[in-house]
Amino acid sequence: MTSRSPQAPQRSLFARNPYPRQRVSGVQFYEHTIVYERVFGPVPADHVIHHEDGDFANNSPLNLSAVTKAQHLALHSESAA
Numbered sequence: 001m002t003s004r005s006p007q008a009p010q011r012s013l014f015a016r017n018p019y020p021r022q023r024v025s026g027v028q029f030y031e032h033t034i035v036y037e038r039v040f041g042p043v044p045a046d047h048v049i050h051h052e053d054g055d056f057a058n059n060s061p062l063n064l065s066a067v068t069k070a071q072h073l074a075l076h077s078e079s080a081a
């Protein structure tokens with residue numbers, strides 16, 4: 001007796017994830033953030049650390065500055081006039 005019931009199409013749990021990102025518990029720690037905080041103190045609330053020369057690998061304190069998220073977006077926006 002052959003049962004040929006059509007199998008339901010396999011659905012990936014993540015194929016239609018309505019959320020663009022999974023919420024990650026805890027705070028992400030970046031090396032440049034650690035360097036900045038060691039030199040200048042805690043990063044102000046709602047600020048991010050920006051690499052002045054655009055080189056993310058250059059984590060010299062002189063290359064790091066705390067900017068607001070809005071400022072940071074503007075800094076990285078090529079089309080900003």
Ligand SMILES: [Zn+2]
Nearest residue numbers: 049050051072
């Ligand atoms: Zn930046």
